[in-house]
Amino acid sequence: MKFFYEIQGAGEPVLLLHGFTGSAQTWKELTPLLPFQLVLPDLAGHGRTQRPADRLEAEAVHLKKMMAKAGYDSFHLIGYSMGGRLALSLALLYPDQIKSLILESASPGLRTDAERKERVKADEQLAQRIENEGIPSFVDYWESIPMFHTQQALPFSDRQKIRRERLSHREQGLASSLRFMGTGAQPSYWNRLDELRMRVLILTGTEDEKFTSIARKMKERIPMSEWIEFQGAGHAIHVEQREKFGTIVKTFLLNQKGGNANGI
Secondary structure: OOOEEEEEOOOOEEEEEOOOOOOHHHHOOOHHHOOOEEEEEEOOOOOOOOOOOOOHHHHHHHHHHHHHHOOOOOEEEEEEOHHHHHHHHHHHHOOOOEEEEEEEOOOOOOOOHHHHHHHHHHHHHHHHHHHHHOHHHHHHHHHOOHHHHHHHHOOHHHHHHHHHHHHOOOHHHHHHHHHHHOOOOOOOOHHHHHHOOOEEEEEEEOOOHHHHHHHHHHHHHOOOEEEEEEOOOOOOHHHHOHHHHHHHHHHHHHHHHOOOOOOO
């Protein structure tokens, strides 16, 4: 089995790809807001998918095969953070199968070999930290990094749900994800963004300055793209501003079905 996945709802098929330390559970409180047939996998190295991660483009091939086996020749695609990078890879490899693409806090990768080499070193150090110190220690560290500081404003119950999800993973799984699907291992897609011919919606939070800067540059390169910023949100918009996120995603997807990408 390449992936454990769930299917919920009915209608147009939408594949949702979670971020690092996430799982299908990431999307559970969002799913009632989306009137579509939602395919929710646990990506390699995460959750109930009992295998280590492969390289990003190999994982994209596995996902395409999973969707074909499930009966979906074409589908809409949503990716958050690591899942957004994987979604980009999938859209570039199989452009005719992707009806539309939504990228939440995602990156096309690092531009230079030198940047990638430095990031590979950093990802390897973090992978070794997970293996040596265990998941609870790593989760304590991960929750403290600046990228997630806005989540401190979430209700305690929401923060506990996120923490339980992060704690549910295995050391070997997360370490393999960093080594093979991390930003350092990712090919740079910057010079290929103009190949995307489907409608693309880019979503970032104004408090996430790094990915806001990346989104601005992506918007300039992707032909049929729109970019929406969420005021006051950080990296995980679907958690921090769930209702607004769900409304914007639903409107965008319904407009693709009707052949009109305007009106968000």
